[in-house]
Amino acid sequence: xxxxxxxxxxxxxxxxxxxxxxxxxxxxxxxxxxxxxxxxxxxxxxxxxxxxxxxxxxxxxxxxxxxxxxxxxxxxxxxxxxxxxxxxxxxxxxxxxxxxxxxxxxxxxxxxxxxxxxxxxxxxxxxxxxxxxxxxxxxxxxxxxxx
Amino acid sequence: xxxxxxxxxxxxxxxxxxxxxxxxxxxxxxxxxxxxxxxxxxxxxxxxxxxxxxxxxxxxxxxxxxxxxxxxxxxxxxxxx
Numbered sequence: 750x751x752x753x754x755x756x757x758x759x760x761x762x763x764x765x766x767x768x769x770x771x772x773x774x775x776x777x778x779x780x781x782x783x784x785x786x787x788x789x790x791x792x793x794x795x796x797x798x799x800x801x802x803x804x805x806x807x808x809x810x811x812x813x814x815x816x817x818x819x820x821x822x823x824x825x826x827x828x829x830x831x832x833x834x835x836x837x838x839x840x841x842x843x844x845x846x847x848x849x850x851x852x853x854x855x856x857x858x859x860x861x862x863x864x865x866x867x868x869x870x871x872x873x874x875x876x877x878x879x880x881x882x883x884x885x886x887x888x889x890x891x892x893x894x895x896x
Numbered sequence: 897x898x899x900x901x902x903x904x905x906x907x908x909x910x911x912x913x914x915x916x917x918x919x920x921x922x923x924x925x926x927x928x929x930x931x932x933x934x935x936x937x938x939x940x941x942x943x944x945x946x947x948x949x950x951x952x953x954x955x956x957x958x959x960x961x962x963x964x965x966x967x968x969x970x971x972x973x974x975x976x977x
Contacts, residue, residue: 783977799903800976801902801953801971804954804969807953840977841976861977864976864977865976866973866975866976867955867974868974868976869902869950869969869971870974870976870977871902871971871972871975872975873903882904882975883975884975885972885973885974
């Protein structure tokens with residue numbers, strides 16, 4: 750299990766290859782990647798991500814441990830960046846390894862649902878007309894109900 | 897205790913963290929004391945439904961007791977992922 754909160758970019762392919770290579774008995778690897786998307790109308794110059802050092806790592810580690818038990822995972826990887834990111838840069842990724850795909854898919858969704866509204870990150874979108882904190886969405890909070 | 901502010905709470909108050917001497921018994925009591933200080937705190941804490949709180953780096957709520965607590969953080973709902 751690995752959790753990394755970092756300002757540096759990561760190379761998705763390298764991360765997945767290394768993650769998958771570590772397991773002989775895991776038949777399923779699922780990955781999710783979050784990417785900075787451009788905004789229609791008012792082009793995005795940057796996305797700034799703030800976090801709570803200490804609590805962030807602890808919260809992500811706890812989520813990874815919970816997911817590992819609940820879905821019988823062989824391994825979990827979570828990488829989340831902070832700082833100033835340009836459009837199309839990768840913000841974060843999760844990877845899950847399990848013997849069969851159902852656990853790997855469900856665990857990745859579980860992790861993403863929790864990460865969205867329980868990990869202390871805050872995004873701010875910078876455009877030509879100013880900078881705005883991204884508002885949380887009710888459906889992200891509601892998504893936790895199914896777990 | 898150390899009080900930390902993130903995102904727009906930090907911007908409104910104008911500080912990322914400060915040390916606060918207080919005998920407040922709960923998070924809500926501490927908020928009441930902070931609001932009475934200055935306009936910028938009043939602005940930041942005017943709508944508690946828009947705020948979340950962590951006590952010693954664990955998500956908590958405004959009723960939480962502050963006995964032996966070392967670090968409190970106030971911030972808007974999180975937007976990771």
